[in-house]
Amino acid sequence: MKTNLAFDSKMESDYRIDKFESDLNYIRIMLALCVLLYSSFALIDIQLKIPEANLFLFIRFILVNPFFVVGIILSYHKSFYKFHQIILVIDYLAAGFGIIAMLLLVPNNFSYYGGLFLIFGVGHFLTRIYWQYASVASYSMVLGYLILAFFFSDNYKLNLIYVFFYSSFIFICVYGSYTFEKYRRDKYLQTHNLRDDNVILEKEIYDKLIEIENANRITIFSLARLSESRDHFTGDHIERVGALCLKVSQDLPTSIFEVNEIDRDLFIESIELASTLHDIGKVAIPEHILMKPGRLSDDEMAVMKMHTTYGYDTLVKIKTLYEKNNFINMGIHICKYHHEKFDGSGYPDGLKGNEIPLAARIVAVVDVYDALVSERPYKKAFSKEKSLSIIREGSGTMFDPEIVKVFLKLFDEDQ
Incomplete structure (x- = not known):
């Protein structure tokens, strides 16, 4: 001192x-x-x-x-x-x-x-x-x-x-x-x-918090990576999803955060890392289903859909140890609801519109887009133009139209 x-x-x-x-x-x-x-x-x-x-x-x-x-x-x-x-x-x-x-x-x-x-x-x-x-x-x-x-x-x-x-x-x-x-x-x-x-003490505490936060980030990212270790086709999928989710959230109008009663700065700070957790439940999916080259049967699809619940249950258990961890709390919503559709036809709970957490609505758009432009066991990679067209067509049915509008604008700016 x-x-x-x-x-x-x-x-x-x-x-x-x-x-x-x-x-x-x-x-x-x-x-x-x-x-x-x-x-x-x-x-x-x-x-x-x-x-x-x-x-x-x-x-x-x-x-x-x-x-x-x-x-x-x-x-x-x-x-x-x-x-x-x-x-x-x-x-x-x-x-x-x-x-x-x-x-x-x-x-x-x-x-x-x-x-x-x-x-x-x-x-x-x-x-x-x-x-x-x-x-x-x-x-x-x-x-x-x-x-x-x-x-x-x-x-x-x-x-x-x-x-x-x-x-x-x-x-x-x-x-x-x-x-x-x-x-x-x-x-x-x-x-x-x-x-x-x-x-001096505040700086020391701040440095320690940064160390803890970095350790949390590494742990969460490692957990997300684990979910993709069995899928040789996904590549850097979680990094791409995280980066795009961050860009979308940064460009969203402030009114969207206000309507959803969300702290904008905290949301933006958390979503890049939290979004990487969206498919951690796939660790529990049998490999013959996860890596099947063709279309899944109804029974296999039912098993595949369970990855949202598996991931959700895992993160809820982790939350009991880290109740105030923003990444985990947001990851819980993303894991369970990123396959919900804006018109209510998604899974697992059939939520629609603003019933779906904002983070999950963002990941839904970004995850589908990255899956479209990437090669998977059951399909070849689509072109960027075709993938964006599919996203545009899904506005209001599969996806939140406000998020789609912001998402498409990102690619207009890249032209």
Whole structure:
């Protein structure tokens, strides 16, 4: 398994984008809450009847809150990602220096000293400012407070004590925000590595599935070949049937698959191999019937017709072991029904029209055509023209006319 111990430049960029996207709505909510909280503390000013209350209202609503509101508005602009940290830091500094101004103007009101602690906490933990930026901004505020206090306050010793408390609290905030950031990075790194491992695992599984599928193909093709091993006249019959069935299915209108409630892609993927199974039941047919040079008697024909049932029964037993094998499931239909006729005069069940599975209707056309153009014990090979003429004449009686139309078009294109 792949293990990444550190962020490279690309991962750093991806992480920051991912972090921003996951935090964006949260940032908007927090900016809105900052507006609400910063405004609500004006009630304390009014309740305490501070003489500077109007000035403080001006600081809260005219100087500070607009920064938050502008931040919310800008968050909906596509370029917000590039500048959002700068915007958040500016909002943070505005809020902090607003409180500093108020506590210097009214140094005896403890609520403003506590308010600065709240600002530091919100800046480090809630507004999603990078811990480095929050740290620099926080200590800048403490330094600003110390400098301003030198000009606006006479109690230097008390101011230094406050600075000590603020600096200590900021140190705690820095450690806390750094720890939270490290946790997020570690979690992202684990997720990233897990994603990479999953990709590797998925590829390994995919390769194994391909191996299994290829093994299935070889097994099925070998089974189909076995059925023809006793017939020296068929030659490459199953390969030709498979190739033609594939071409026909690829050219069939999508509406045919929809009417038959069939997944077109899965059907096309399966039919070339499944069609090779159409005559595997002939393994059970006695050789004197299978290789008879002349016309079969009625009794012999009855035995020959049983190859559809023999093949069907064999594949049904195999299906119990491989229920979800698409090749086997399609092969079952083809084995049993490829000698059914469109008008219902075929065998073994006398099905007609769309009662006959689509795959079997396709194989019916292709199998007959290949038998016509091939030499068999009971006949010489027919010409392609004569064979196509027979197929054309069988449209609507022996064969599905829509399939015949597509089949004949294949040979028109070869002209």
